Amino acid sequence: MKNRAEVLVLDDEAIVCERLKAHLESNGFQVETFTESRQAMHRLTEKTFDVVVTDLKMEGPSGLDVLRFVRDQMHGTQVIMITGYASMEAARTADYTGVYDFVLKPFQLDEMGKLVKKAAKKATRLRGRTEE
Amino acid sequence: MTSWKDTFRRREKAHAVEALRERLGQFRELVDKNNQVLELIADAGEKLGGEYIFDIQYLRTFAGEIETAVRGVISSLNAVTGNRYPKLWNTLESISAEINAALESRSFVPKASLAIPLEQVDEELSHTVGEKMARLAEIRRIGLCRVPDGFVVSAYACQRFLEAAGVEPIIAEWFDHRETIDEATLARGSAQLQDRIHGAALPKDIARAIRRAVARLRKGRSCSSLAIRSSALGEDGELSFAGQFQTLLGVAPDQVPGSYKEVVASLYAIGVMKYRQTGGLHPARGLMAVGCQCMVDARAAGVLYTLDPSAPQTDVLVVSAAWGLGKAVVDGGDAVDRFEISRHPPHHVLSRSIVCKERMYALASGRGVEKTAVAAAEQRAPTLSEPEIAELAATALRIEKYMKCAQDIEWAVDSDGRLFILQTRPLRIDAPRDPASLGTTELMIKYPVLMRNQGEVACRGIGAGRVHVVTEQDDFDTLPDDVVLVARFSTPRLAAAMVRANAVITDVGTATGHLAAIAREFRVPTILDTEVATQRLRDADEVTVDAEENVVYGGRVAELLRYQLLRSSAYAESAEFRLLRRILERIAPLNLIDPQSPSFVSEKCATYHDIIRFAHEKAVEQLTEGYWVRPSKASPYVRRLELEIPLDLIVIDLGAGLRAEPGSRTAKIGEITSTPLLALLQGLTTEGVWRTEPAGMDLDGFMSSATRALPLTTALGTKPEQNLAIVSDRYLNLTLKLGYHFNIVDSYLTETRNDNFIYFRFAGGATGLDRRTRRAALLKRILEKHDFVVEGKGDLVIGRIKKISFEIMRQRLEMIGRLIGFTRQLDIHLKDDSLVEKSIDSFLRGEYNAFSY
Numbered sequence: 001m002k003n004r005a006e007v008l009v010l011d012d013e014a015i016v017c018e019r020l021k022a023h024l025e026s027n028g029f030q031v032e033t034f035t036e037s038r039q040a041m042h043r044l045t046e047k048t049f050d051v052v053v054t055d056l057k058m059e060g061p062s063g064l065d066v067l068r069f070v071r072d073q074m075h076g077t078q079v080i081m082i083t084g085y086a087s088m089e090a091a092r093t094a095d096y097t098g099v100y101d102f103v104l105k106p107f108q109l110d111e112m113g114k115l116v117k118k119a120a121k122k123a124t125r126l127r128g129r130t131e132e
Numbered sequence: 133m134t135s136w137k138d139t140f141r142r143r144e145k146a147h148a149v150e151a152l153r154e155r156l157g158q159f160r161e162l163v164d165k166n167n168q169v170l171e172l173i174a175d176a177g178e179k180l181g182g183e184y185i186f187d188i189q190y191l192r193t194f195a196g197e198i199e200t201a202v203r204g205v206i207s208s209l210n211a212v213t214g215n216r217y218p219k220l221w222n223t224l225e226s227i228s229a230e231i232n233a234a235l236e237s238r239s240f241v242p243k244a245s246l247a248i249p250l251e252q253v254d255e256e257l258s259h260t261v262g263e264k265m266a267r268l269a270e271i272r273r274i275g276l277c278r279v280p281d282g283f284v285v286s287a288y289a290c291q292r293f294l295e296a297a298g299v300e301p302i303i304a305e306w307f308d309h310r311e312t313i314d315e316a317t318l319a320r321g322s323a324q325l326q327d328r329i330h331g332a333a334l335p336k337d338i339a340r341a342i343r344r345a346v347a348r349l350r351k352g353r354s355c356s357s358l359a360i361r362s363s364a365l366g367e368d369g370e371l372s373f374a375g376q377f378q379t380l381l382g383v384a385p386d387q388v389p390g391s392y393k394e395v396v397a398s399l400y401a402i403g404v405m406k407y408r409q410t411g412g413l414h415p416a417r418g419l420m421a422v423g424c425q426c427m428v429d430a431r432a433a434g435v436l437y438t439l440d441p442s443a444p445q446t447d448v449l450v451v452s453a454a455w456g457l458g459k460a461v462v463d464g465g466d467a468v469d470r471f472e473i474s475r476h477p478p479h480h481v482l483s484r485s486i487v488c489k490e491r492m493y494a495l496a497s498g499r500g501v502e503k504t505a506v507a508a509a510e511q512r513a514p515t516l517s518e519p520e521i522a523e524l525a526a527t528a529l530r531i532e533k534y535m536k537c538a539q540d541i542e543w544a545v546d547s548d549g550r551l552f553i554l555q556t557r558p559l560r561i562d563a564p565r566d567p568a569s570l571g572t573t574e575l576m577i578k579y580p581v582l583m584r585n586q587g588e589v590a591c592r593g594i595g596a597g598r599v600h601v602v603t604e605q606d607d608f609d610t611l612p613d614d615v616v617l618v619a620r621f622s623t624p625r626l627a628a629a630m631v632r633a634n635a636v637i638t639d640v641g642t643a644t645g646h647l648a649a650i651a652r653e654f655r656v657p658t659i660l661d662t663e664v665a666t667q668r669l670r671d672a673d674e675v676t677v678d679a680e681e682n683v684v685y686g687g688r689v690a691e692l693l694r695y696q697l698l699r700s701s702a703y704a705e706s707a708e709f710r711l712l713r714r715i716l717e718r719i720a721p722l723n724l725i726d727p728q729s730p731s732f733v734s735e736k737c738a739t740y741h742d743i744i745r746f747a748h749e750k751a752v753e754q755l756t757e758g759y760w761v762r763p764s765k766a767s768p769y770v771r772r773l774e775l776e777i778p779l780d781l782i783v784i785d786l787g788a789g790l791r792a793e794p795g796s797r798t799a800k801i802g803e804i805t806s807t808p809l810l811a812l813l814q815g816l817t818t819e820g821v822w823r824t825e826p827a828g829m830d831l832d833g834f835m836s837s838a839t840r841a842l843p844l845t846t847a848l849g850t851k852p853e854q855n856l857a858i859v860s861d862r863y864l865n866l867t868l869k870l871g872y873h874f875n876i877v878d879s880y881l882t883e884t885r886n887d888n889f890i891y892f893r894f895a896g897g898a899t900g901l902d903r904r905t906r907r908a909a910l911l912k913r914i915l916e917k918h919d920f921v922v923e924g925k926g927d928l929v930i931g932r933i934k935k936i937s938f939e940i941m942r943q944r945l946e947m948i949g950r951l952i953g954f955t956r957q958l959d960i961h962l963k964d965d966s967l968v969e970k971s972i973d974s975f976l977r978g979e980y981n982a983f984s985y
Binding site: 020023027028084 | 190681
């Protein structure tokens with residue numbers, strides 16, 4: 001049976017969500033997008049995702065909060081953090097244990113696609129599932 | 133024994149060479165910074181191509197980096213020239229202030245003309261003329277269809293008008309600092325704002341600009357009434373605002389200023405304000421550009437959708453049409469004809485519904501529009517003929533192809549049967565996407581993969597068509613539409629064919645090059661540097677290019693092509709996108725083209741690109757001016773070259789460019805170790821290239837020559853210019869003065885492809901301007917055929933090529949050598965245009981004696 005990796009994309013800019021969704025879907029992923037972190041976190045309690053792609057800076061719970069939430073509650077789910085130039089410094093000082101990788105804006109969609117693929121593989125491995 | 137005089141002379145010579153080396157060092161620094169600015173511009177242009185996601189922070193960093201690099205260029209120029217251009221600092225400061233203002237407040241509206249003729253508008257101006265008019269002007273500019281003539285009253289004019297009318301205090305009073313805005317508040321605010329606009333006088337300069345634009349528009353045209361349409365900033369953007377703003381038809385020319393006010397007032401219509409609020413925008417803070425166009429006296433008009441919104445999976449265009457003006461169709465309410473047309477040529481009508489049309493909208497004799505009766509015989513007749521339908525369909529699909537998503541188009545056909553496009557915007561269809569059928573893995577099972585992950589994507593998108601492998605002899609005018617162009621090099625010559633192509637693939641090229649920029653401008657899916665495209669893809673084969681996933685499939689991949697049309701967000705723009713485009717306007721355009729023009733002065737620099745262009749030109753001038761170097765036996769790095777041709781050339785070695793024995797003032801070709809100089813000399817000394825017979829001159833040529841002052845920048849009264857080659861093992865800077873014209877070659881040639889470049893500059897001549905211009909035209913054509921990016925005016929030609937592999941670059945330098953020799957006295961013979969063609973042909977055939985001297 002086919003095993004499609006599930007990805008949750010969280011960014012307060014709708015256009016970023018939309019473009020990531022289109023790109024990841026064309027690479028064969030199942031994608032859900034959220035522009036509000038609270039809603040995204042609620043969804044994470046309902047469903048298991050292989051990869052969470054989240055912006056760092058957002059209104060309400062930040063990307064760091066999402067990371068902590070995933071780390072504490074979910075087994076295997078990988079978090080990819082999108083950060084801007086300025087946030088990189090702050091990122092160095094905070095506790096990002098468990099983050100799969102950082103992606104610095106500006107980034108190429110293709111670059112993100114490849115990273116999500118790798119992260120999804122890791123998630124599958126950790127959960128002891130076999131891919132396709 | 134050496135006399136003190138000899139010692140002094142030697143020191144003087146050594147000093148002159150040192151000074152030249154130092155100046156050249158500064159020049160190199162300027163060129164480096166100049167290239168850095170160009171790279172940054174290309175890089176930012178690439179970000180607009182749709183492949184990247186970036187944020188405001190990137191824009192700030194970009195603005196900072198480019199400003200620093202431009203500062204570097206100005207610094208180097210002033211170092212080279214002894215601080216001759218201090219005013220450039222002021223220009224830089226004012227451009228940077230404007231960019232920073234844009235970065236700080238996103239509502240920055242650039243100071244623009246109050247009324248801008250449609251022919252001067254392109255999509256880049258969307259923040260000034262609104263997206264609706266920008267798009268319309270764009271499809272007209274690139275020749276996709278006929279659009280009524282007109283002008284746009286800019287958003288800047290609107291901002292000025294709103295300030296003068298004093299709307300801000302009203303907006304603040306009703307809408308700022310409130311938790312919620314209820315309907316009653318909206319209604320009261322709306323009424324007060326509209327009253328204020330109606331009651332306010334247009335500022336005099338705006339009224340004058342509108343009246344002048346109307347007069348200019350009517351000059352030589354039959355334009356007895358106008359259509360005044362909104363083109364609000366953000367209209368047709370994330371929110372469509374479709375039908376929300378006022379449109380006035382059949383406006384008499386003297387009524388345009390008043391109608392303008394009416395359209396602007398619709399910014400504050402209650403419906404618009406509610407719509408803005410629902411869409412998450414401030415209900416009352418908006419700006420509007422207004423399009424004023426000659427009214428089309430429509431015989432029939434209506435709306436076309438390039439896909440059927442109720443069945444997007446079918447290959448059908450849908451047309452609604454009414455007699456007279458399109459108002460009946462746009463407003464709804466009246467029964468109209470409906471046609472379903474095949475999306476495939478020759479666009480057969482698949483189904484039609486012809487209704488009884490008793491009344492129609494027409495221009496009223498006085499002003500505005502009125503409903504009139506349709507003649508009995510016409511009521512049940514179809515509004516469009518088959519050929520008209522086919523033309524409409526083909527036009528709409530051209531627009532869709534350019535816009536890269538399905539379109540909603542307003543059109544009209546006039547009494548002479550001419551088709552006009554009145555508006556086009558993305559057709560919003562919420563179609564379910566089926567990712568399973570779109571995954572690359574699934575498609576690769578279904579369709580043969582001809583290439584995958586070869587080269588780099590220069591412009592994203594999906595396009596299909598028949599392969600056309602480009603050859604030297606290709607005449608792009610006869611190229612069929614809907615081809616996939618496949619070429620060995622990413623030559624700028626391809627640019628001419630780009631607008632017709634559905635996709636472009638090359639063996640060689642870079643995503644930061646000129647062709648890539650053009651691909652993005654015309655939005656043609658493009659993959660460059662694949663190395664193998666011309667071998668793998670065969671002429672006339674049908675292929676689908678997926679320049680999103682970098683895959684080329686055999687056949688038409690219908691799933692991908694449809695998916696692309698339904699993606700409303702293909703070119704949806706975030707605030708950052710718009711902001712980048714806006715700041716690039718103060719960075720990227722090049723206005724200073726011709727160094728011989730009196731307006732080529734530092735005060736005319738309007739963008740960063742202008743500044744670096746000006747600085748580069750002035751630095752080159754300075755480099756070739758003044759110094760006089762003599763070879764000496766004592767110095768191993770200055771030699772006069774012994775050549776088979778009568779050319780007096782001094783070589784100065786900056787390092788490893790010359791292996792000269794001491795004790796001689798001259799060097800043989802065999803002693804040169806500078807790769808670029810050797811390549812160039814090989815071309816220059818090719819048999820037959822350098823003709824030694826004196827060129828006969830006819831009376832015309834002689835008279836022009838005799839009466840012409842020295843054309844070039846070198847000041848008279850200094851010593852005559854020397855032919856100088858300043859070299860290292862990998863570098864060449866060559867200045868040749870041959871008779872009355874100058875050649876400059878600046879080149880770097882290594883195994884590292886990205887470092888390689890050739891800069892070639894040619895100017896001047898002894899004959900009259902017509903012959904010199906012909907020679908320049910010939911140079912331009914030959915350079916373009918060899919993949920150079922060429923610019924110039926009159927007798928000036930500048931060609932550039934970069935980032936090409938060692939061997940090809942070496943061949944190009946050799947070609948430049950032959951070209952310099954070949955064109956040396958050619959202007960004298962170019963008595964008419966036909967001889968230009970003849971000479972180009974003979975040069976390309978390797979026959980250098982096209983004329984018997």
